[in-house]
Amino acid sequence: MEWEPKIIVFCCNWCSYGGADTAGTARMQYPPNVRVIRVMCSGRINPLFILKAFDEGADGVMVAGCHFGDCHYDRGNFACDRRMTALKTVLTTMGIEEGRFFLDWISASEGEKFANTMTMVSEKVKELGPFSWRQKAEAG
Amino acid sequence: MCYAWGSDDEIAASGECGGAVTTILKFLLEDGIVDAVLAVKKGSDLYDAVPTLISDPEKIIETAGSLHCGTLNMAKTLEKYLDGARNMKIAVTAKPCDAMTLVELMKREQIDEDNIIVVGVNCGGTMPPVKAREMIEKFYEIDPDAVIKEEIAKGNLIIETADGEQEISIDELEDQGYGRRTNCRRCEINIPRMADLALGNWGVIGPLAGKATFVEVFSEKGADILDKAINAGVLNTQEPIPKGVEIRANIDKIMAKLASKWQAKDFDESRGEIMATFAQYLDEFDRCIKCYGCRESCPICYCEECTLEADGPEWLAKGTIPPSPMFHMERLIHMVDSCTNCGQCEEVCPAEIPLAKIWHEINSKMKEVYGYERGVKEGMPPFSYFPLEAGK
Numbered sequence: 001m002e003w004e005p006k007i008i009v010f011c012c013n014w015c016s017y018g019g020a021d022t023a024g025t026a027r028m029q030y031p032p033n034v035r036v037i038r039v040m041c042s043g044r045i046n047p048l049f050i051l052k053a054f055d056e057g058a059d060g061v062m063v064a065g066c067h068f069g070d071c072h073y074d075r076g077n078f079a080c081d082r083r084m085t086a087l088k089t090v091l092t093t094m095g096i097e098e099g100r101f102f103l104d105w106i107s108a109s110e111g112e113k114f115a116n117t118m119t120m121v122s123e124k125v126k127e128l129g130p131f132s133w134r135q136k137a138e139a140g
Numbered sequence: 141m142c143y144a145w146g147s148d149d150e151i152a153a154s155g156e157c158g159g160a161v162t163t164i165l166k167f168l169l170e171d172g173i174v175d176a177v178l179a180v181k182k183g184s185d186l187y188d189a190v191p192t193l194i195s196d197p198e199k200i201i202e203t204a205g206s207l208h209c210g211t212l213n214m215a216k217t218l219e220k221y222l223d224g225a226r227n228m229k230i231a232v233t234a235k236p237c238d239a240m241t242l243v244e245l246m247k248r249e250q251i252d253e254d255n256i257i258v259v260g261v262n263c264g265g266t267m268p269p270v271k272a273r274e275m276i277e278k279f280y281e282i283d284p285d286a287v288i289k290e291e292i293a294k295g296n297l298i299i300e301t302a303d304g305e306q307e308i309s310i311d312e313l314e315d316q317g318y319g320r321r322t323n324c325r326r327c328e329i330n331i332p333r334m335a336d337l338a339l340g341n342w343g344v345i346g347p348l349a350g351k352a353t354f355v356e357v358f359s360e361k362g363a364d365i366l367d368k369a370i371n372a373g374v375l376n377t378q379e380p381i382p383k384g385v386e387i388r389a390n391i392d393k394i395m396a397k398l399a400s401k402w403q404a405k406d407f408d409e410s411r412g413e414i415m416a417t418f419a420q421y422l423d424e425f426d427r428c429i430k431c432y433g434c435r436e437s438c439p440i441c442y443c444e445e446c447t448l449e450a451d452g453p454e455w456l457a458k459g460t461i462p463p464s465p466m467f468h469m470e471r472l473i474h475m476v477d478s479c480t481n482c483g484q485c486e487e488v489c490p491a492e493i494p495l496a497k498i499w500h501e502i503n504s505k506m507k508e509v510y511g512y513e514r515g516v517k518e519g520m521p522p523f524s525y526f527p528l529e530a531g532k
Binding site for chain 1: 419420421465466472498501502505509510
């Protein structure tokens with residue numbers, strides 16, 4: 001059987017999750033290896049969520065929130081942007097490829113963007129192959 | 141800016157370059173400006189430096205003289221054991237990394253800014269005690285216990301014994317893995333401009349060379365103290381010779397340039413092919429024995445309940461050694477914006493993981509992204525305090 005990546009996507013309740021909903025009601029196709037976790041706001045996403053996802057065996061992680069200025073809680077996505085940019089720097093310096101962690105802003109009306117982004121993420125992660133930073137520890 | 145030296149003969153004799161630092165500390169205690177002084181005194185030998193809290197002005201003399209193997213961070217002591225100076229007024233001696241950490245902790249409200257006076261001292265780097273002893277035996281062929289003084293001047297490390305002195309170029313020592321600590325080699329801040337006062341021997345020329353200290357004032361608090369000390373007659377001062385000021389600036393520039401060379405060298409090692417970098421870091425982290433030494437020694441780390449030991453959710457899986465690399469990334473994501481490259485984490489690590497290098501490298505990348513310079517009074521740490529602007 002061909003290897004399929006595990007991808008965790010954190011979606012904010014008000015925009016990106018709505019975007020996923022729009023994609024669903026419009027019957028748009030996107031890869032099934034994407035697992036969506038709904039949070040109330042992208043500002044709720046602790047960078048540790050992403051690290052934990054990688055730690056537990058995710059091959060790729062994505063964070064999706066509202067566009068700037070559209071946040072239901074006014075400023076949550078700004079906080080998210082700060083934290084995720086920092087996390088990205090940490091990850092890339094450690095040698096984890098950029099194609100494993102994504103950050104994007106998707107609104108509730110952008111069903112097509114949601115489907116396209118998921119396809120893109122899935123393909124990129126598939127290209128990079130399976131990921132584990134525990135490999136060595138497990139082997140030993 | 142001025143040249144200063146103490147008028148007390150005893151202090152002038154046991155302190156470095158006229159004992160200006162010791163004189164100021166003693167004056168602060170005697171005058172009741174501070175309740176106590178946090179400084180470093182000699183431990184069992186020249187390679188051992190111990191932080192000490194002094195409230196008796198007569199005991200200040202114990203802290204006179206400089207120790208180049210003092211691999212401490214005074215900010216940690218102040219924050220953890222002295223309640224962040226909330227209950228007493230404290231004057232603290234600080235090399236640039238100490239001063240920067242103090243500033244970061246003030247921003248994070250862990251140290252009471254109004255209650256501390258930071259007496260900064262210039263620093264060209266510290267040496268790890270064990271390696272320093274080894275180096276003195278190997279290169280200088282001297283018994284390390286016979287050394288009475290060491291000094292870094294004009295790119296040479298000078299070791300003085302009762303019989304005389306020897307000097308070897310510091311570049312030569314460092315090329316062979318000795319000399320200053322690796323984080324000190326990369327450190328580009330030699331004059332603590334974030335302190336209230338900065339003192340050091342750089343730029344003292346002419347008849348006063350070796351007998352006076354160059355003092356630069358950086359805050360109103362600092363200016364006030366200096367004025368009071370001069371008026372009380374304990375501190376003698378003289379206008380600096382312009383050439384000396386120039387020389388001081390030049391030394392600073394040369395040291396910063398050398399630091400950026402080391403930075404480029406050290407950081408480039410890990411900028412190869414991305415998978416190779418990853419493998420290399422996994423190798424390093426694989427040695428981790430999860431002793432929490434880095435957390436305990438990190439001066440920026442102060443939470444009482446730590447996510448590394450949390451039960452719900454259990455962020456970090458318990459009972460596995462080595463821990464997942466998440467251990468280090470968790471620490472990074474919490475504090476790297478304030479990392480002052482003090483090297484405490486690497487200093488205490490029993491597995492010799494090059495933590496200081498990793499932290500410094502990520503911190504300098506953060507500086508590029510957020511434009512936040514750690515350790516200076518302006519701005520706030522970007523992870524915790526930020527304005528509402530996109531892409532910043």
